[in-house]
Amino acid sequence: MTKALLIYPIFPPTFWSYDKILELVNRKVLLPPLGLITVAGILPQSWEFKLVDRNIRPATEAEWAWADLVIISGMIVQKNDMIDQIKEAKKRNKLVAVGGPYATSVPHELQNSGVDFLILDEGEITLPMFVSAFENGDTSGVFRTTEKPDVTITPVPRYDLLELSAYDSMSVQFSRGCPFQCEFCDIIVLYGRKPRTKNPEQLLKELDCLYDLGWRRSVFMVDDNFIGNKRNVKLLLKELKIWQENHQYPFDFNTEASIDLASDQELMDMMVECNFNGVFLGIETPDEDSLQLTKKFQNTRSSLSESVEKIIKTGLRPMAGFIIGFDNEKKGAATRIINFVEESAIPTAMFGMLQALPNTALWHRLIKEERLLDPDKDQDGNQTTLMNFIPTRPVEDIAQEYIETFWTLYDPNQYLDRVYRCFLKLGSHKFKTDSQLPSWTDLKALGIVIWRQGFKRNTRWKFWHHLFSIIKNNPAVWDHYLTICAHNEHFLEYREIVKQQIEDQLAEYLKREALIKENQVNVGWAVLK
């Protein structure tokens, strides 16, 4: 019987790490490694598995010694730790198999890392290929496919392998792929433009599994665009509503969706009836020219701010992603984004500088235009990394505007005001949820948040004013409101990290540019042709 040790590499601090908040509620990580537990579900169930999420703890020597095979999966932001873990495994003479989005996008980067097996693309097809080679005694191999599997055959992920108490939220996936064609997006490269969905019964089985394991908190529907196939999503929501009612709403859901969600009131209502609380929207920019250029046409069909307003009023708290650095972007992108986020009252806005991810349409265009910089240098996929191509306006301006946007929007006063404006109009959910008594940890966290925000910080008057006003004017959302106010704790620290990281990279970039000018030689990144 094969003993497989599954390892999930460390994430560096990111916008979503929320470590300050997680500390308050005694949790270590926001989300579990859904990919790895799905892999464990697909591999032969006669095998034995142990899972180590390195964001929680390192593997013990006993675990290393136990394993016949080490399987590692992760994203580009985890690549440094992934490579370290391959080395650790090889030091102990273990066979190592690597898969997941990073390995699939740039397998050549792992070729000299010591890895024995590369299991690329979607595991429903390539894992069985690997298993038959491994069980035939092969000690290396690369397994690939151009086919997109039918996800209705995907088994229930092995949630039982997780240390559930360490996670803030669980994840499930209903669909893969997205029908749109945004130029910078790697989702459509990895998973295709025809959304493939699971069956409602299949997803409900996953929820049954979580419920039986005792899970009673949030569940993140990790689909890159949950509403890519609206017909099938509605079929799911119809069943999910009944499941939630029968179980007294044990879960609240969050997900990601394209902005055209706002044009389907029935769909939004159905989501709210299933206890969806929040939705992440890829808005990218309020500049229509940039949206056209990047082929994000779905964001140009109706007013973005009216769409966000409809989503809030229906009862879904918006989170939104923005990008700075599109081609032909005019100076002042920061101000335009700040104004948009403020006017639309989007509490959580995330930013990145445009990156050309491997194999995307943007990547190919920039190679053609000889503007892509050496992809092996400084590529870590983090939101605070300077762009990996030559932009159409000075990098210094883009970087400064990026800092300005983050710094302004996460000014503690501005943040509290914006969250308040959103929650004043946030539609409330009209069903009774499983009303468990709050745990001691939750009560302690509430006490700390109230102490810090209501007494210690100089925003205390604003905090109390807004809290009482929410209790008076929109009482059903007060606890949700308080949770989002608490995120201020994370942003206060994270905006310092953002500023520091960008200023450091910018200083290095300017030094390099000066050297190039002085010596008339290219000591900087090579342009990829």
Ligand code: SF4
């Ligand atoms: S809507 Fe989102 S997932 Fe779909 S192509 Fe655009 S960026 Fe990618």
